[in-house]
Amino acid sequence: MSDQADKAGTTVAKPPPWNDPFVRSIFFQVVAIGLLGYFFYSIFDNTLSNMAKSGVSTGFAFLTREAGFGILMSLIEYDETHTYGRTFFVGLLNTAIVAFCGIILATILGFVIGIARLSNNWLVSKLATVYIEIIRNIPLLLQIIFWSVAVLQALPDPQNSIKYGESFFLNNRGLFLPKPIFEDGFGLVTIAFLVAIAAIVYIKRWARQRQEQSGDQFPVFLTSVALITGLPLLVFLAMGMPISWEYSALERFSFVGGSNIIPEFMALLWALTMYTAAFIAEIVRSGIQAVSHGQTEAARALGLRNGPTLRLVIIPQAMRVIIPPLTSQYLNLTKNSSLATAIGYPDLVSVFMGTTLNQTGQAVEIVAMTMAVYLTFSLGISAIMNWYNKRVALVER
Amino acid sequence: MQNTAPQETTETQKAGIIQMIGVHKWYGEFHVLKDINLLVDQGERIVICGPSGSGKSTLIRCINRLEEHQQGQIIVDSVELTSDLKHIEQIRREVGMCFQHFNLFPHLTVLENLTLAPIWVRKVPKAEAEEIGMKYLERVKIPDQAQKFPGQLSGGQQQRVAIARSLCMNPNIMLFDEPTSALDPEMIKEVLDTMIELAETGMTMICVTHEMGFAKTVANRVIFMDEGQIVEENEPNEFFDNPQHERTKLFLSQILAH
Numbered sequence A: 001m002s003d004q005a006d007k008a009g010t011t012v013a014k015p016p017p018w019n020d021p022f023v024r025s026i027f028f029q030v031v032a033i034g035l036l037g038y039f040f041y042s043i044f045d046n047t048l049s050n051m052a053k054s055g056v057s058t059g060f061a062f063l064t065r066e067a068g069f070g071i072l073m074s075l076i077e078y079d080e081t082h083t084y085g086r087t088f089f090v091g092l093l094n095t096a097i098v099a100f101c102g103i104i105l106a107t108i109l110g111f112v113i114g115i116a117r118l119s120n121n122w123l124v125s126k127l128a129t130v131y132i133e134i135i136r137n138i139p140l141l142l143q144i145i146f147w148s149v150a151v152l153q154a155l156p157d158p159q160n161s162i163k164y165g166e167s168f169f170l171n172n173r174g175l176f177l178p179k180p181i182f183e184d185g186f187g188l189v190t191i192a193f194l195v196a197i198a199a200i201v202y203i204k205r206w207a208r209q210r211q212e213q214s215g216d217q218f219p220v221f222l223t224s225v226a227l228i229t230g231l232p233l234l235v236f237l238a239m240g241m242p243i244s245w246e247y248s249a250l251e252r253f254s255f256v257g258g259s260n261i262i263p264e265f266m267a268l269l270w271a272l273t274m275y276t277a278a279f280i281a282e283i284v285r286s287g288i289q290a291v292s293h294g295q296t297e298a299a300r301a302l303g304l305r306n307g308p309t310l311r312l313v314i315i316p317q318a319m320r321v322i323i324p325p326l327t328s329q330y331l332n333l334t335k336n337s338s339l340a341t342a343i344g345y346p347d348l349v350s351v352f353m354g355t356t357l358n359q360t361g362q363a364v365e366i367v368a369m370t371m372a373v374y375l376t377f378s379l380g381i382s383a384i385m386n387w388y389n390k391r392v393a394l395v396e397r
Numbered sequence B: 001m002q003n004t005a006p007q008e009t010t011e012t013q014k015a016g017i018i019q020m021i022g023v024h025k026w027y028g029e030f031h032v033l034k035d036i037n038l039l040v041d042q043g044e045r046i047v048i049c050g051p052s053g054s055g056k057s058t059l060i061r062c063i064n065r066l067e068e069h070q071q072g073q074i075i076v077d078s079v080e081l082t083s084d085l086k087h088i089e090q091i092r093r094e095v096g097m098c099f100q101h102f103n104l105f106p107h108l109t110v111l112e113n114l115t116l117a118p119i120w121v122r123k124v125p126k127a128e129a130e131e132i133g134m135k136y137l138e139r140v141k142i143p144d145q146a147q148k149f150p151g152q153l154s155g156g157q158q159q160r161v162a163i164a165r166s167l168c169m170n171p172n173i174m175l176f177d178e179p180t181s182a183l184d185p186e187m188i189k190e191v192l193d194t195m196i197e198l199a200e201t202g203m204t205m206i207c208v209t210h211e212m213g214f215a216k217t218v219a220n221r222v223i224f225m226d227e228g229q230i231v232e233e234n235e236p237n238e239f240f241d242n243p244q245h246e247r248t249k250l251f252l253s254q255i256l257a258h
């Protein structure tokens, strides 16, 4: 007895290593990593030797060869004489642009519908419910094809375009818009924009200091909006509007000049936005509902108005619940954009893992590169959202 | 602050800081408040008791319009409560409220809980708001918890923070809705002591509670409610020793049985 008490008094007795939870966990982790490493090594080794046997060349030399095929839409200069390397970037950018636009639009639409679902107005909340229930229960691929067919086939041919003035044309080849051409002096407008941003940062600091000293609140948000639109606009007008537009025009059977948004892009973006927005709406609704009604009541009882109550009490708490699932919706949208292949939108999977792979046969390199792109996008989105989560969400405990 | 209409004198204000005249309220078909008439003078301390579901919470929540009444008049500090948002805001600034479940803001520190309303409603400079906040935290005897989050405090401490939070708005009237009924027995006393100290400052208080000791110590009047009506109303000793109505007797025998 006294012996044991002595031991306990100095240090806690150590169990034998095979019973020590710490030693055990290290051991199992080392074993797991070893097995995983061996698994991947054997796959890799096996594939390479198979490819060598069937005479497929390996390595990344193919990226510098001429592609020899055209792509429907590219954000950078591209034609069939460019290399496979460039094809990769065209596909990557096409995926990035549709994912980026989709995330922004789906977030806006999702928040609007999510809040609408909580509305006291019977019709508004029922409409939001119906939207959510219909959209999220139909497979995305079906929706993409539906919008593609609906958009492509419902639109008139170029001769009978739906037009707005002589500058916007909508037909089954896409939406044709004037293309801006920046002239001398536009640089100043950009500078004005940057100055406005700097001013906003300064005003925010100043407003906080003033509040701490005098208690007065300053309408920072409205001032910021005014500054960021007003200042560049003013410079723009003062410089004599240093921008001109290249208009699209109908030549024989098609439009030339201006910029063109292809219908495949519109259909894909529209379907991805609608679909993801339905899920985001549910996330937003449950996030707001997760904040107990007592919080609103406490804020009201203190005399806070609806605006500050939402901004200072409800949203910060709802965000804690909203952000993690919102992040996974963003990731889903990005990955779902690869369904583009079904309607011929030239995204990364379609041009690189499709056409390029067919032409070169270098499956391992191409699949690896494509996977690396999606992985990078996903990790990037996660990193941004985690950073945002840390900043905005809860510092509780 | 300037919520007194100019023609009102201090006399009338003192004599009926809260006036409920023929108040009725329905939740859909359910008649929850039936012809409530209640006059509360400045500095008076009222305890409301009654069985669960009798409408006690609804009654006091009508006073700062967390619930709206459908018939009758409620006048607080000479301002009549209508759907006029301006009046509602004005009254909520003057009337503090503490809830059964505290309803502290979990994402803000204790001190931030206290300064939020002064900063955003009263437009007090931050440093000054923090000074006020610390003053009231000292009043409720937990200044050392200022930088913690509500989730790190005990229930009794949380309720005291909630009381301090209301006091930071410098209210004329305090409403309490069963402030101790979610607390473990050993914490009830610290909250009641805080409330007794508050009563000693002359604060007008309406308190829904079944703490009979508290009622006897501080209340000027005890009100018994049942099924949406005020059944009986008397000064505390008379109320407990000599209840008039059968329903009151039954209720008192039930709560004293514990």
Ligand SMILES: Nc1ncnc2c1ncn2[C@@H]1O[C@H](COP(=O)(O)OP(=O)(O)O)[C@@H](O)[C@H]1O
Pocket (backbone or CB within 6 Å): B027, B030, B032, B050, B051, B052, B053, B054, B055, B056, B057, B058, B059
């Ligand atoms: N929002 C509401 N909708 C419908 N009925 C309600 C609502 N709030 C309370 N009630 C009902 O009104 C009655 C009185 O409630 P309440 O004032 O909370 O009673 P008490 O506080 O005396 O227990 C109860 O029967 C309750 O079910």
Ligand SMILES: [Mg+2]
Pocket (backbone or CB within 6 Å): B056, B057, B058, B177, B178
């Ligand atoms: Mg109640």
